[in-house]
Amino acid sequence: MSSHEFIPLTIDKSHIITIGERLYTESIEFVREIVNNAYDADATLVEILVGEDTIEIRDNGAGMDKDGLKQYFNIGSQQKLYSPKSPIYKRDRIGQFGIGKFATLSAGKRFEVITKSGDFVGRVTFDKEEWERSKDVWQLPLEILPPDFRNMDGTTVLLGGMTKKFDPKDIEVRIIEGTPLKAPHFRVRLNGHTITPRSLTGHRIPFLEGTSFGPVTGEIIILPETASSTKDLGIEIKVKQVTVRREFFGMETWGKAMSRIAGEVNADFLPITSDRTGFIKDSPEYAALQNVMERVMGNVKITLQRLAGKKEGMKVSRALKEALQKIYKALAANPDLSPFGAFPVGDETKGIGSAAMKKRETGQTIQTVQDADTVKTVQPKKKRKKKPKVKQLTPNAVIKRIKFGDIGVSVCVDSFGEDGPEVFSEETTIYINRDHPLYKRESSKVDTHVLNLARLITQEISLMKDPKNPRQAFERQSKLLRDAFIDKSN
Numbered sequence: 049m050s051s052h053e054f055i056p057l058t059i060d061k062s063h064i065i066t067i068g069e070r071l072y073t074e075s076i077e078f079v080r081e082i083v084n085n086a087y088d089a090d091a092t093l094v095e096i097l098v099g100e101d102t103i104e105i106r107d108n109g110a111g112m113d114k115d116g117l118k119q120y121f122n123i124g125s126q127q128k129l130y131s132p133k134s135p136i137y138k139r140d141r142i143g144q145f146g147i148g149k150f151a152t153l154s155a156g157k158r159f160e161v162i163t164k165s166g167d168f169v170g171r172v173t174f175d176k177e178e179w180e181r182s183k184d185v186w187q188l189p190l191e192i193l194p195p196d197f198r199n200m201d202g203t204t205v206l207l208g209g210m211t212k213k214f215d216p217k218d219i220e221v222r223i224i225e226g227t228p229l230k231a232p233h234f235r236v237r238l239n240g241h242t243i244t245p246r247s248l249t250g251h252r253i254p255f256l257e258g259t260s261f262g263p264v265t266g267e268i269i270i271l272p273e274t275a276s277s278t279k280d281l282g283i284e285i286k287v288k289q290v291t292v293r294r295e296f297f298g299m300e301t302w303g304k305a306m307s308r309i310a311g312e313v314n315a316d317f318l319p320i321t322s323d324r325t326g327f328i329k330d331s332p333e334y335a336a337l338q339n340v341m342e343r344v345m346g347n348v349k350i351t352l353q354r355l356a357g358k359k360e361g362m363k364v365s366r367a368l369k370e371a372l373q374k375i376y377k378a379l380a381a382n383p384d385l386s387p388f389g390a391f392p393v394g395d396e397t398k399g400i401g402s403a404a405m406k407k408r409e410t411g412q413t414i415q416t417v418q419d420a421d422t423v424k425t426v427q428p429k430k431k432r433k434k435k436p437k438v439k440q441l442t443p444n445a446v447i448k449r450i451k452f453g454d455i456g457v458s459v460c461v462d463s464f465g466e467d468g469p470e471v472f473s474e475e476t477t478i479y480i481n482r483d484h485p486l487y488k489r490e491s492s493k494v495d496t497h498v499l500n501l502a503r504l505i506t507q508e509i510s511l512m513k514d515p516k517n518p519r520q521a522f523e524r525q526s527k528l529l530r531d532a533f534i535d536k537s538n
Contacts, residue, residue, distance in 0.1 A: 075154035157209030228289035266313035
């Protein structure tokens with residue numbers, strides 16, 4: 049015959065200390081936890097004072113009465129889940145699990161909580177050594193203080209018996225990332241210094257996406273190359289304005305470009321772990337975030353490539369202009385080397401968007417005089433039109449033109465693939481392939497970039513002079529390059 053009994057569920061007292069000491073991967077996180085408690089209590093100012101052997105954190109929030117203090121030390125209390133909004137500023141409360149207060153035990157042996165709400169002022173002391181000695185006692189000493197002990201409502205947490213020392217700069221970093229500093233009516237001061245949110249400059253890409261769980265908002269910033277950093281890589285994921293962790297969202301394959309991407313994404317519906325350092329990644333909420341960020345980062349990558357192309361285009365434009373100026377000088381000194389015959393006059397202009405193709409005037413009538421009374425008209429033979437190699441240029445094409453009287457040559461630097469020719473010409477337009485491995489190598493430095501462009505352009509101009517005799521063309525090219533880059537006056 050079976051019987052039924054009950055087994056009591058118990059928790060060892062030492063587990064309270066274990067929770068505090070091992071709740072976070074870094075003990076400095078306890079400061080962030082206390083500041084966020086102040087935010088939940090509608091504080092407008094939090095003061096952090098870091099001393100040699102103490103850390104004091106005081107706020108001007110609502111404070112707690114006697115029942116509030118009891119609730120505060122109720123481990124695992126879900127009161128904030130039942131009251132998710134603060135009473136005065138209607139803030140979304142950050143705390144969820146009711147265990148963060150014990151994180152102070154990871155850095156000190158004792159902490160005091162002094163709080164005032166109306167006429168009630170109380171102090172509760174948690175001493176780790178005393179707690180361990182009184183094995184069967186599950187209560188903390190509460191001291192009722194006179195109403196004038198504290199001037200205004202609010203709470204002070206005083207950590208003593210420090211087992212670790214913290215650099216105020218490290219605390220500031222945690223406050224910037226882990227507290228809602230951008231919220232209205234909320235300010236945090238550290239040793240008299242007001243902590244301000246981090247501000248980044250760059251190309252901003254804001255976004256707002258909807259999911260079945262709630263909105264996903266944020267902003268991605270493409271930093272200037274001079275501001276790129278390998279420190280703190282990834283996008284900050286925030287829940288209720290607090291950074292929980294960073295994620296790459298596929299940027300692992302972007303190489304060095306990843307260091308130029310910063311920003312944040314806000315998704316308050318994400319389920320977080322009890323230590324607030326991660327998410328339940330196999331949840332449908334996190335899957336929804338991943339889907340949104342896949343689209344967002346796809347747009348970011350396109351924008352990054354466009355911005356990189358624009359900057360590269362400016363660099364190419366400057367180098368091409370300098371190369372053409374040098375070539376112009378060399379042709380002016382050697383008019384016999386010009387395929388256009390006349391001494392080069394005029395100036396260099398720039399065209400953008402399509403090749404500056406200049407057709408040969410093959411339709412004109414050529415007249416030859418036989419005698420004084422007879423003029424015979426001879427029509428030139430029509431040449432078969434060649435199929436153009438270039439059908440369409442990319443948006444990043446850089447085009448400049450150098451004029452020789454009424455005739456000139458256009459130079460177009462564009463992408464024609466790594467396996468494409470390094471340079472080629474169609475009529476009076478020279479195309480230079482910026483994807484070619486040799487071009488990429490030489491364009492890394494300004495001087496070699498200009499020299500390489502001049503080499504390619506003079507090569508094509510020399511071949512225009514006499515395409516059937518490449519040997520003489522190369523000799524002409526050599527002379528042009530020499531006069532372009534060597535100052536004879538010196």
